[in-house]
Amino acid sequence: KQEVTQIPAALSVPEGENLVLNCSFTDSAIYNLQWFRQDPGKGLTSLLLIQSSQREQTSGRLNASLDKSSGRSTLYIAASQPGDSATYLCAVKNSGYSTLTFGKGTMLLVSP
Amino acid sequence: KAGVTQTPRYLIKTRGQQVTLSCSPISGHRSVSWYQQTPGQGLQFLFEYFSETQRNKGNFPGRFSGRQFSNSRSEMNVSTLELGDSALYLCASSLDGISNQPQHFGDGTRLSIL
Numbered sequence: 001k002q003e004v005t006q007i008p009a010a011l012s013v014p015e016g017e018n019l020v021l022n023c024s025f026t027d028s029a030i031y032n033l034q035w036f037r038q039d040p041g042k043g044l045t046s047l048l049l050i051q052s053s054q055r056e057q058t059s060g061r062l063n064a065s066l067d068k069s070s071g072r073s074t075l076y077i078a079a080s081q082p083g084d085s086a087t088y089l090c091a092v093k094n095s096g097y098s099t100l101t102f103g104k105g106t107m108l109l110v111s112p
Numbered sequence: 113k114a115g116v117t118q119t120p121r122y123l124i125k126t127r128g129q130q131v132t133l134s135c136s137p138i139s140g141h142r143s144v145s146w147y148q149q150t151p152g153q154g155l156q157f158l159f160e161y162f163s164e165t166q167r168n169k170g171n172f173p174g175r176f177s178g179r180q181f182s183n184s185r186s187e188m189n190v191s192t193l194e195l196g197d198s199a200l201y202l203c204a205s206s207l208d209g210i211s212n213q214p215q216h217f218g219d220g221t222r223l224s225i226l
Contacts, residue, residue, distance in 0.1 A: 031212070032212050034214055034215070036217075041219075041222075042219050042220075043116070043118075043202055043217040043218050043219040043220050044202065044204075044217040045217070046214040046215065046216060046217075049212065049213075049214045051212045089155070091155075096210040096211070097167070097168070097209075097210050098168070099145060099157045099160055099168050099170070100145075100147075100155075100157065100204075100215065101157075102147075102154055102155040103154070104154040105154070
């Protein structure tokens with residue numbers, strides 16, 4: 001059974017810092033991995049999706065990497081801003097027909 | 113393009129009642145999945161529908177059921193509500209649920225059981 005762990009559970013940084021969020025998974029035979037953002041009281045916003053054949057994906061100040069063999073993914077946020085404050089979740093899909101298995105998220109607070 | 117729409121946004125029910133939640137996927141999306149989110153358990157998969165058929169089911173009791181209509185809109189029903197059913201229920205849609213297309217989530221229905 002796939003298990004997804006996110007470390008740290010919470011992170012507080014001053015504005016402007018570069019930061020890394022970590023995600024690990026127990027079954028390396030994944031189909032893809034997706035990073036989401038969740039604002040309080042809201043649903044999930046898809047940030048990046050990395051296919052199993054890819055090593056990284058970039059969107060603006062966000063860069064996600066994937067190392068299937070070690071069961072790890074990182075989300076790098078450059079030059080953090082207060083508007084980046086949210087909970088970040090990673091989710092793994094194990095096959096084309098499977099559903100998403102989520103980590104419990106990292107709650108990020110960026111202070112002005 | 114409109115996103116995933118869930119109604120209602122908030123619901124308050126009492127134990128023993130039943131409830132129906134609705135989800136309208138993004139236009140053209142045929143796969144709809146439902147998730148339950150609680151502080152203790154995080155996000156847990158309930159079920160997935162594609163072309164009006166349940167394709168996957170999570171580990172939830174039979175009190176939780178769903179269906180999908182020909183226009184891909186989906187509903188989930190919870191009968192005999194328990195206090196532990198209090199949660200944020202999220203719906204996600206994607207084109208077909210099996211390709212490398214991202215899943216898009218709605219803002220959820222917050223269900224509170226008194």
